[in-house]
Amino acid sequence: MSTTLQSGGRDAAGTLASWWRGRYGRRLLMEIAICGGLLVIYRSIRLFTRGDLRAAFDNAREIISFETWLGLPFEDNLQQFLLEHPTIIKLLNQYYIVFHFPAAIALLLWLYIWHERRYPFIRNLMAFVTFAALVIHLIFPLAPPRMMAGFVDTMATFGPSIYPANALDGAANQIAAMPSLHFGWAMIEAIAVIMVLKTKWKYLILIHPALMTLAIIATANHWWIDAAASGLLIVGAFGAYRIVTAWIGDRRWSWTQLRFQTASGIEQLEAHANAGVVADEPNDASNSSC
Numbered sequence: 001m002s003t004t005l006q007s008g009g010r011d012a013a014g015t016l017a018s019w020w021r022g023r024y025g026r027r028l029l030m031e032i033a034i035c036g037g038l039l040v041i042y043r044s045i046r047l048f049t050r051g052d053l054r055a056a057f058d059n060a061r062e063i064i065s066f067e068t069w070l071g072l073p074f075e076d077n078l079q080q081f082l083l084e085h086p087t088i089i090k091l092l093n094q095y096y097i098v099f100h101f102p103a104a105i106a107l108l109l110w111l112y113i114w115h116e117r118r119y120p121f122i123r124n125l126m127a128f129v130t131f132a133a134l135v136i137h138l139i140f141p142l143a144p145p146r147m148m149a150g151f152v153d154t155m156a157t158f159g160p161s162i163y164p165a166n167a168l169d170g171a172a173n174q175i176a177a178m179p180s181l182h183f184g185w186a187m188i189e190a191i192a193v194i195m196v197l198k199t200k201w202k203y204l205i206l207i208h209p210a211l212m213t214l215a216i217i218a219t220a221n222h223w224w225i226d227a228a229a230s231g232l233l234i235v236g237a238f239g240a241y242r243i244v245t246a247w248i249g250d251r252r253w254s255w256t257q258l259r260f261q262t263a264s265g266i267e268q269l270e271a272h273a274n275a276g277v278v279a280d281e282p283n284d285a286s287n288s289s290c
Contacts, residue, residue, distance in 0.1 A: 079217070079220055
């Protein structure tokens with residue numbers, strides 16, 4: 001009886017250890033910690049930009065001058081046209097809100113559960129673009145169009161309003177227009193779907209970043225150049241990924257060893273550990289029969 005209890009205890013411990021080593025154990029906790037850390041950094045950046053309202057408005061005027069020089073200052077024209085269609089404006093307000101954080105979370109969960117091989121690349125791409133955007137928000141505060149004369153804050157006018165009237169109140173950084181993470185994340189989500197799915201209908205996902213571009217401009221939350229800046233960050237991230245993967249080769253980062261290890265070496269260690277577990281099972285069975 002005691003042998004059976006000991007064997008059952010070892011089996012339970014082995015199962016728990018196997019679960020902890022699996023992707024729903026410590027790996028999942030690590031992913032949650034990474035995403036949570038990015039969110040904390042995202043929110044914390046606002047503490048360093050509280051006194052930069054003057055710089056944010058000065059930069060906005062520079063953006064207007066630059067877009068005018070390019071001959072493409074179409075934000076106000078587009079918004080004035082859409083303001084004649086309040087239903088469309090209200091839908092775009094909702095799109096701006098609903099398809100930002102929820103869509104990003106849903107994408108990462110979908111990849112982690114059903115497409116694990118694609119998950120690390122998309123996670124890293126989103127993390128790189130987000131961190132780079134936060135650095136730009138810090139060194140280049142930018143007021144959105146809705147704070148400038150000639151534009152309408154459609155969320156405050158038509159609802160739902162998610163920003164306080166005072167730009168220094170609330171948790172969100174309201175002077176972080178460039179680059180637009182709304183567009184950046186939407187584009188990354190489209191890239192992920194196109195990479196994973198095999199059907200020819202997968203390209204319909206490009207409607208998502210197109211609608212998000214329309215939403216960020218029509219609601220006067222971003223300049224069109226903010227979306228362009230996000231696109232450049234994504235292209236830069238792909239270039240950086242090529243360089244890093246060429247340098248790393250077949251090595252993978254081990255959070256337990258805090259260093260790179262070759263994929264073949266990790267597989268050998270896992271095979272050795274599994275072989276040890278299998279080798280113990282006959283002995284447990286023979287002890288139980290005695």
